[in-house]
Amino acid sequence: MVTKNQIKLISGLHQKKQRFVNQLFFAEGVKVIQELLQSNFELEHLYTTLNDFQEVQTSKRTLINDQELKKISALTTPNSCLAVFKMPVENEINSTGLILALDDIRDPGNLGTILRLCDWFGIKQIVCSKETVDIYNPKVVQATMGSITRVNVNYVDLKTYLSQTKLPVFGTFMDGETIYKKNLPENGIIIMGNEANGISAEIEKTVTARLTIPRFGELQKTESLNVATATAIILSEFKRNS
Secondary structure, three states, X not given: OOOHHHHHHHXXXXXXXXXXHHOEEEEEOHHHHHHHHOOOOOEEEEEEOOOOOOOOOHHHEEEXXXXXXXXXXXXXXXXXXXXXXXXXXXXXXXXXXXXEEEOOOOXXXXXXXXXXXXXXXXXXXXXXXXXXXXXXXXHHHHHHXXXXXXXXXXXXXXXXXXXXXXXXXXXXXXXXXXXXXXXXOOOEEEEEOEOOOEOOHHHHOOOOEEEEOOOOOOOOOOXXXXXXXXXXXXXXXHHHHO
């Protein structure tokens, strides 16, 4: 069974402040947990309603019932398991190849999907502004479907980082040069902006090349693309040209 102290701890991990105070986060679902267990993330404790995860030592595995799982889950319809992991030490930024920079991405689902896209397209490094949603937010972890274990993510002062780089910096704008006609390099930084406001004015100043995904619709009335959808198209074109 899960104790009151464990419920209190895990419930606290729903909040960013408590995640960083405790240096812990949690994941839900068999696939995500399996991916984390097979990575360099260190398990704190696993709670499951099934007699599974036999590879986990019994001292770190607790069998619970559905009602207990509901008390600690962040999901409306809880899965069969929840695992608490220690936050790893942040790795140094990998400054080779293509780097994705995120300027104030706020939606957890978008960030999780973007991590999956980077994993798919072989982008090993994401740099996030301090305002971007926390990667260890339960909804982000859930949406990554395990890709959180294979993409390096750093939170930085984005303006300072971009001002100091020697790599070309590509920004995505409505009035940029069409990405389908641009000669795209194998090394560089691609900035994706906030869901509502796009790339901020101060970050825009660091951009060396402006890109856009042209609209082909006859009426040309669609205002913008979802940031995760736009990221998929942008990364696909960079990789197609490399």
